[in-house]
Amino acid sequence: MAVKWLPRWFFQLASPRWCYQFIGKLIPWFAAISITLVVAGSIWGLAFAPADYQQGNSFRIIYLHVPAAILAQSFYMLMAIAGAIGLIWKMKVADMVAKSVAPIGASLAVLALLTGAIWGKPTWGSWWVWDARLTSMLVLLFLYLGVIALNSAIESETTAAQATAVLALVGLVNIPIIKYSVEWWNTLHQPATFKLTEKPAMPAEMWMPLLVMVIGFYTIFGLALMLRLRNEILVRERRASWVKELLSVKA
């Protein structure tokens, strides 16, 4: 599909080889930035930020929980958009991005759920609460698992990529509907006390390390995505001569 208004670099992205090399150059920078941010944010949040007057020190888990939750959601969007690009413009790299993002997003959802549970224990006394946010995150995990399962069930790579793209888009449309309905369901069954992940007016000393952690998570999981993507490119393009050269040099 010749669409003239798209910039040249968009079509350059279509070359797996170009992507492989370009990403390779980015990796050292991302590694340095992400590790710095995550370590700094963790220490700041876990050690130096003031304790919450109601929950004491247990609230500190939000420095892991909130970034994980935000990323799980935005990576789903990335997966759906990459899938759509692969579907419309038949770009292999976009398909590879979508396939690489799925397990990362799913792991982040699991992390968000686990940290949510860890938060719940000292706060509510139980390992799980049917809170609106946690329930929505659980459903998001199911959506991720569905995409991963469909991808592995279909043998042909191209068909699998197209089918999962459609599924991811259907999920994307449904996510706001699911969130709304789960929130509504939650208010029906719980008096409106305070929610698990409520963010009341947080003083700067609290939300600044959170911001650092969110950016740090983006960079470090972006790094994970880049590494997976490079692997996926090598696997999918294994018959191309540039890959064979690369692998024989390394051997």
Place this chain on the structure above:
Amino acid sequence: MSDRQVSVGRLFAQTFKRDLVLAFRRKSELVNPLIFFLIVVTLFPIGVSPEPLFLAELAPGLIWVAALLSTLLSLESLFKADFEDGSLEQLLLSPQPLFMVVLAKVTAHWLMSGLALTLVAPIMAIMLFLPAEGMPGLMLSLLLGTPTLSLIGAIGAALTVGLRRGGVLISLLVLPLYIPVLIFGSSAVQAAITGLPLGGYFALLGALLALALALAPLATGAALRISVSG
């Protein structure tokens, strides 16, 4: 009516009729989901407690969940037979809008799953001691909600039609998408029992149905083309 409109209407009618005829000639497929519906509902008193008060509280959600699962069971047959005998290919090679064909098939499917469940639901309601006030709300919510289940389920069926054992996978793909319908549907029944106004719930279920009617056949058509091209 223009030539083309006549043929689109005829396509819908013929496809609808064909699917109904096919279903009635494979009678066992018709009845199995209904029996499943009944069995699932029976499991709870047996497995948990036959206490009337307990079951009455469980009833709205339980009947809805059983309806979801029964619909899922009948989804695999939506496109499978056509895929295997080559009719699906012919369907996709029609110059007529795929949307119509998909809609006709889903409507026929709903008639034999969702509508059938709705008609059988009062029996379940009695067995679970659902208060009589809840009955109209139950029927109406199922009537409004089950078409959405068929429409969304068709997407899952289309995505997996080329797989040998797509059955369990369909459930995994489709159940998370069913959650909003479940929430509003069972809440409507709860509201009916406690005498609260139902208008809002039906509006929400209606909105979900409208959205599904507009978008699901498109996704289903795309998924069918993808599954057949593989």
Place this chain on the structure above:
Amino acid sequence: MGAELLRAKSLYCERDDRVLFENLDLQLNTGEILQIEGRNGSGKTTLLRILSGLSNNYEGEIFWCGETLGEAKEAFLAELVYIGHQPGVSAQLTAEENLSWQCALHPSLDNSKIGYAIAQVGLKGFEDVPSYQLSAGQKRRIALARLYMSSAKLWILDEPFTAIDKLGVAAKEALMLKHLSQGGSVILTTHQDLSDSMPVRTLSLGKPQTEVAYE
């Protein structure tokens, strides 16, 4: 030399780690029969499915009467009859019911010719029999009956003569000649030899290729 109907340019298709064909060009004009040849697994069925629009697993361009397939999809499908490996016949329906539904799907099929078509393929008297009671050859004949009802220009037939006897093959050859004289064309694959009197062009697939190497 008729007008150009179908043209494919630089077709490339790979499947299961093998390149089936690359840089494939073909052109089909009105009044021609094109036979695709090749060993089993050389991609004949895949090529036919690509040309009929069922599979988009290819790179390259396909043109119908000068327009790209993407632009002319509806017009193309209206002028196409495709008979694939599976006859497209529902086992629970009778021959008549099957053909009747096909007519609703494809406006190019004439509803009033159903009886005539069924008689022509030798199934007279079997119109009301549910197809699961018919043999494989009889089911295939129901699929072929469409050719007697159709005014479409392009026939794409994948192994149409499977389980058809010599008499049936001869009848279909006569039908194809009639189709050609009316400005139609045929692309087909077949293991059977067509008689020498048929004006057939061939395209061979599957030149021996061991490894795949590409940039």
